[in-house]
Amino acid sequence: MSSAKKRELLRDDKQGKIGGVCAGIANYFGWELWVVRIIAVTALILATKVTFVAYIVAWVVLDKEPKAKKSKSTYGKAGFDEDEQTIREETRIERTSDGRTIEVKTRVWEAGKAPHLAMDDIELEFSRMEKTLRNMETYVTSSEFQVLQEFKKL
Template identity: 70%
Template sequence: MVERKRELRRDEKRGKVGGVCAGIANYFGWELWVIRIIAVTALILATKVTLVAYVIAWLVLDKESKKAKAASGHSEQAVREETRVERTADGRTIEVKTKVWEAGKLPHYALGDIENEFAVMEKSLRSIESYVTSSEFRVRHEINRL
């Protein structure tokens, strides 16, 4: 496998202030929120040094070009490739994201999707439970045993 040369560049599309944190996250392959937490913590603990280093990085680092972005795998197409289609036991097809945070969704949106899925499953489970505990189920079960 040929390993490509990584370059440290600013990613203004994913960045909030200049794209320095996003560029660092791309370079090391880390989650963007981790880099932001490190940057904010460094800003709190060593304000002047961190601020000067950030401004220097902002001025010195080149912007990430579209060509470099496509080569690094951070394009929208690469985000779509993080999903695969699977069939459930009841025959439905669903898209499964291999890693939600790499698929481009913010954590609170991903959590909302998960909560919705659990709500649907809970409704289905309640329906099954009410049927199994009903007298109709017992009667049908006894008739089937005959």
């Protein structure tokens, strides 16, 4: 038999906006709170009556989360640890183009580089492309290019 703690679906009034149902669902499944809210609003738009009734029923049926059970911050991090009833953040080390090392979060929507580092890389690539383009323009407008074109016509 497993000695893992049983999770309960509870409302979280402290993190919730209206009744704490979305916050409770986010805490139960280990999801980001804003994702659950987007799903709830989308469901409310697409199936207004059913979603509204389901939300009210969940608000009435679900118990409030006791204050002693709450951890430091269960929202805004990726990865759910069932034993600790907390959510952990996972990061990886990545090296930038200029040799710096940084920690990059591994959330699904943050899988790439940090925005400022990605922008630095883009600027570097564009400056290289601009230099290449300038060299090409200089060559095409030179007299050497014109002489070579004349030889090709012969």
